[in-house]
Amino acid sequence: MEVKFDKQGNALVVAVKGRMDAITAPDFESQCSNYIDEGHILMVADLAELEYISSAGLRSILQISKKLKQKKGQINFCCLSGIIQHVFTISGFDSMFSFHDSVAQALLQYER
Amino acid sequence: MEYLETFRSYVLGKAEKWGIDQETLFKIELVLEELLTNVIRYAYVDGGNGDVEVECSFEDNGRFHLSIHDWGKPFDPLGREDPDLTKGVNEREIGGLGIHLVRQMADQVSYRREANSNRLKLYFQIPTVCT
Numbered sequence: 086m087e088v089k090f091d092k093q094g095n096a097l098v099v100a101v102k103g104r105m106d107a108i109t110a111p112d113f114e115s116q117c118s119n120y121i122d123e124g125h126i127l128m129v130a131d132l133a134e135l136e137y138i139s140s141a142g143l144r145s146i147l148q149i150s151k152k153l154k155q156k157k158g159q160i161n162f163c164c165l166s167g168i169i170q171h172v173f174t175i176s177g178f179d180s181m182f183s184f185h186d187s188v189a190q191a192l193l194q195y196e197r
Numbered sequence: 198m199e200y201l202e203t204f205r206s207y208v209l210g211k212a213e214k215w216g217i218d219q220e221t222l223f224k225i226e227l228v229l230e231e232l233l234t235n236v237i238r239y240a241y242v243d244g245g246n247g248d249v250e251v252e253c254s255f256e257d258n259g260r261f262h263l264s265i266h267d268w269g270k271p272f273d274p275l276g277r278e279d280p281d282l283t284k285g286v287n288e289r290e291i292g293g294l295g296i297h298l299v300r301q302m303a304d305q306v307s308y309r310r311e312a313n314s315n316r317l318k319l320y321f322q323i324p325t326v327c328t
Contacts, residue, residue: 107234108198137223139230140295150286168223175301176294177282 088116096127096195098188102134105142114145118152126158129191133164143176150182163191201233204251208263215255221321224302225261228319231295232265232274240269240315260304261321268314274299275308 086109087102097120105113117128130146150160163185165173173179185191208229212222233249241247250266279300280293300306305320 106230107201137226139227140298141230141234143294144291147286147289147291154286168220172227172298176298177280177284177289180283181286181289 086113088113090116090120092125093129093188093192094196096129096192097125098129098131098192100131100134104137105135105145106137106139107141110139110141110145113142114148117145117149121149121152121156121158126153126156127195128153128158128160129188129195130160130162131164131188131191132162132169133166135166135169138169138172140176143172143178146178159195161185161191161194163188198234198237201230201237204233205229208251208253211253211255212261215261217255217261217323221261221323225263225321228299228302229263229265231299232317235272235274235295236265236267236269239272240267243270259323259325261323263303263319263321265317265319266314271310272315273308273310274317275306 086104089100089102091098091100099117101113103109120128128149146160153160161183162173164187165184170184173184183194185194205226209222209226212225217225229251233251236249240249247267247269252264252266254262256262274296277293277296279297280290284290299319303319304322307318309316
C-alpha cells in the first residue's frame with residue numbers, strides 16, 4: 086500500500102494505492118492520525134487506485150473519521166471502483182459518508 | 198499474521214488457475230482474510246500457537262468451495278448478530294464488520310463444531326458467462 090498526502094486549498098487529499106488489509110491498514114491509520122494531530126481536519130480520500138479493502142481497512146477509516154469528528158473535521162471519498170464501492174455499501178458506510186466522482190467534486194464540499 | 202500471505206497466495210493461485218472471474222476472486226480473498234484474522238486473533242488466545250487448515254476445491258456444479266478448520270475455542274460466526282449499519286460515525290462500533298462481510302460475500306456458509314475443532318465451509322457461485 087502506498088499513501089500520498091497532498092494539500093489542496095483548505096483540505097488534505099489522501100490518495101491510497103494498492104491494498105488496505107489487516108497488514109497495511111494500521112499504517113494508513115497512523116499516517117492519517119499524524120496529519121490530524123498537525124491540524125489537517127478536512128480530508129478527501131482518493132481511492133481510485135485502491136485495489137482491495139477488508140474490514141481492517143474499513144475499521145481504520147472509521148477510527149480516522151471518529152477522530153476527525155471529535156475535532157470538528159470530516160472525511161469524504163472519491164473515485165471508488167465498483168467492487169470497493171460495493172464493500173462500502175454493504176458495510177453501511179454509504180450512509181455515513183459522502184462519495185464523489187472526482188477529487189475536484191469532493192473538494193467543492195469543503196469550499197466556503 | 199505472517200502466514201496470511203502464504204494462505205492467500207495458495208488459495209488465489211488455485212482459484213486463478215481454475216479461471217475464476219475477478220469479482221469472485223475479490224470475494225474469496227476478502228472472506229479468507231476475515232476468517233483467518235479471526236482465528237489468529239481469537240481462537241488460540243489462551244495457548245499461544247495453534248493450527249489452521251485451509252482447503253479449497255472447484256466443484257462440477259460451478260461452485261468454489263473453501264473450508265477453514267481450526268482447533269481453537271468454539272466460535273460460530275453465524276451465531277453473531279450483525280452490527281447496526283444505520284448508526285452514525287460517532288455511535289458506530291468498531292468491531293463485527295468482518296463476519297458481516299463474510300456472510301454477505303459468500304453464497305453459502307455453514308459451521309460445525311467437530312471434536313474440539315471449528316469447521317467452516319463456504320461456497321461461492323461462479324457466474325456463468327453468456328455467449
